[in-house]
Amino acid sequence: xxxxxxxxxxxxxxxxxxxxxxxxxxxxxxxxxxxxxxxxxxxxxxxxxxxxxxxxxxxxxxxxxxxxxxxxxxxxxxxxxxxxxxxxxxxxxxxxxxxxxxxxxxxxxx
Amino acid sequence: xxxxxxxxxxxxxxxxxxxxxxxxxxxxxxxxxxxxxxxxxxxxxxxxxxxxxxxxxxxxxxxxxxxxxxxxxxxxxxxxxxxxxxxxxxxxxxxxxxxxxxxxxxxxxxxxxxxxxxxxxxxxxxxxxxxxxxxxxxxxxxxxxxxxxxxxxxxxxxxxxxxxxxxxxxxxxxxxxxxxxxxxxxxxxxxxxxxxxxxxxxxxxxxxxxxxxxxxxxxxxxxxxxxxxxxxxxxxxxxxxxxxxxxxxxxxxxxxxxxxxxxxxxxxxxxxxxxxxxxxxxxxxxxx
Numbered sequence: 250x251x252x253x254x255x256x257x258x259x260x261x262x263x264x265x266x267x268x269x270x271x272x273x274x275x276x277x278x279x280x281x282x283x284x285x286x287x288x289x290x291x292x293x294x295x296x297x298x299x300x301x302x303x304x305x306x307x308x309x310x311x312x313x314x315x316x317x318x319x320x321x322x323x324x325x326x327x328x329x330x331x332x333x334x335x336x337x338x339x340x341x342x343x344x345x346x347x348x349x350x351x352x353x354x355x356x357x358x359x
Numbered sequence: 360x361x362x363x364x365x366x367x368x369x370x371x372x373x374x375x376x377x378x379x380x381x382x383x384x385x386x387x388x389x390x391x392x393x394x395x396x397x398x399x400x401x402x403x404x405x406x407x408x409x410x411x412x413x414x415x416x417x418x419x420x421x422x423x424x425x426x427x428x429x430x431x432x433x434x435x436x437x438x439x440x441x442x443x444x445x446x447x448x449x450x451x452x453x454x455x456x457x458x459x460x461x462x463x464x465x466x467x468x469x470x471x472x473x474x475x476x477x478x479x480x481x482x483x484x485x486x487x488x489x490x491x492x493x494x495x496x497x498x499x500x501x502x503x504x505x506x507x508x509x510x511x512x513x514x515x516x517x518x519x520x521x522x523x524x525x526x527x528x529x530x531x532x533x534x535x536x537x538x539x540x541x542x543x544x545x546x547x548x549x550x551x552x553x554x555x556x557x558x559x560x561x562x563x564x565x566x567x568x569x570x571x572x573x574x575x576x577x578x579x580x581x582x583x584x585x586x587x588x589x590x591x592x593x594x595x596x597x598x599x600x601x602x603x604x605x606x607x608x609x610x611x612x613x614x615x616x617x618x619x620x621x622x623x624x625x626x627x628x629x630x631x632x633x634x635x636x637x638x639x640x641x642x643x644x645x646x647x
Contacts, residue, residue: 297571299564308496309413311489315582318599319562321425322492324414330422332564335571347493350362 273332274298278312278354280323280345281305285354294338294358303328311346317356320346334358360506360513366493367514369588370486374402375522376592377482380548381475383529384443384541388472398476402483409484410491426563429485433556436481439474440549441615444542446471448619449626542619544593550611551595557607558597570602 276298279286283306292298302312304323312329313320317336323329336358345352378395385391409416409428416424497507532540560566577598580587590596595608 306500308500309492310496311493315598316577318558318582318597318601321562322413322417322489324417327414327417329417329425331562337572347366347496 276300278302279305280310280312280352283308283310283345283348283351285343285345285352288354289357290354291357291359292334292336295335297332297334299330300333301328301330309347310352312343313346314341314343314356316341317343319343360503360510363494363497363502363506363510364513364517367490367511368517369514370490370493371515371518372521372589373592374482374486375518376525376589377548378479379522379526379529380541380544380593381479382526384447384538384545385472385475386530386537386541390472394472394476395479398479399483401476401480403487405480405484406487406491409488410495413488413492423563423565426559426565430556430559432481432485433552433559436478437549437553437556437611439478439481440545440552441611441618442474443471443478444545444549444615445618445622447538447542448623546612546615546619547594549615550608551591551593553611554595554597554600554604554608555591557604558601561601561603566603568601568603569606572599573602573605575599 274293274296276290276292278290278300280302302321302323304310304325304327307325309325310323311320312323312331317333319331319333321329321331333356336356338358341356341358343354343356378399381398382391382395385394413425416428418424420427494507494511529537529541557566561568575598580590580596580598582588582591582596582598587596587598595604597604
């Protein structure tokens, strides 16, 4: 494969995943007073989805999960998006790395 | 206070382990302390800048700026470590010989040293920027001054202590295996960093996962545990890796090992045509 073909293929791949994400289900979380709202979020099994996390506090947070392998800093009054899954049925904990004593929640995948 | 100390400890540990491997890999090299110190200094400045511009980074590239930035920093470190280990496989033998004549410091190629300075700087920058954001939030959120004044030094000291412990542990490796060992550690470290970079690109949906949770070994060793985190830094261990992360890990490993072998074979062909030593392993052992 020539270099040009390879680059084209790469772009195609990126473009196809970008187009894909347009009709992906979206779910929302809010961080308020260093707590997640809701603390339990139901999402469908075996489906890739987009999670939007809004930080309503005036201090930075870090949305993190060891169980579904994600970490992203959420600045004050901003919303981040992370793509998650597809996940098997079960419950997956997540937390606010900067406020671990209060910022805890769980994804219920069913 | 304990919360502050723990977060600082975990972030410092990540950077400290990488700095430790670099420090061991440059054992006996002239001016190494200056290079590593310079790398840490640059990293701290970089960390503050990254934290200051976190909002700009975040909003870049359609909200995927944070993931792209992390992936680029990690992949840059992979390239630089790769450069160093391949360079080492052609110069490792001289290095071991020079090290064995006691008191002889080694003059290493400055390009290779500069690469490692950058690796140190990038490691400190990535972890440091999280500490800066966290501490800013703590201070702005009205955390007690005592919490910060005690927690930060405590975490810093703890992370650094583990780094030093690993360093002195590594120094016990016999000299004839030493650079071999540090080179392999660098190869595995680079492979792990590449896998972590792939994780960020999957999170931003810029790469397909190719199997979101390829296996689950969290029952054996969870990423949240201290051992799991340490292994994650040193080797890229994930309890639930994506298939694409495994591809990145293996590709980096194979490319670096092949590069090292080719370079070592070329060097031994140049120096002693009769010798057929093809691997770094053999090369370093011959040098001893």
